Amino acid sequence: MDLQHRIDADIKAAMLARDKDRLNVLRAIKSALLMELTKEGTSEVSEETGLRILQKLHKQRAEAAAIYHQQGRADLAAEDDAQAKIIEAYLPARMGEAEMKAVVKETLASIGASSMADMGKAMKAVNEKLAGKADGKAIAVAVKEVLSES
Structure with a gap:
């Protein structure tokens, strides 16, 4: 099931469960996906684009929650934390640091990158x-x- 259909099904489930918080987050995701559809002029959002949109929404909520925590607004921070957690459920599992380094080493070896000049x-x-x-x-x-090790 692609992302759009999964979001639509989850919106219906949230409506039936009367889960207003989850419903609002899912509607925000659907809205962002629809904005991307109209921008691209296609009938479906690719998995890659959908993933990018979800990451952007998650980052926005997490940053807002961090700002609210700094300002001492625990009520607003809790709301944004909850929204970020709901969005996170649609993102793939984050890769661990050791696993990420292994993939980086393998990729650098395959493209022949050996110095900081090859960073780009x-x-x-x-x-x-x-x-x-993984985070950028x-x-x-x-x-x-x-690269600095080699």
């Missing part, structure tokens, strides 16, 4: 392999570490 080429290749499974900043740190 390396990041492009590794980002394609780890799309949605964590990937950059891992690539820098592996």
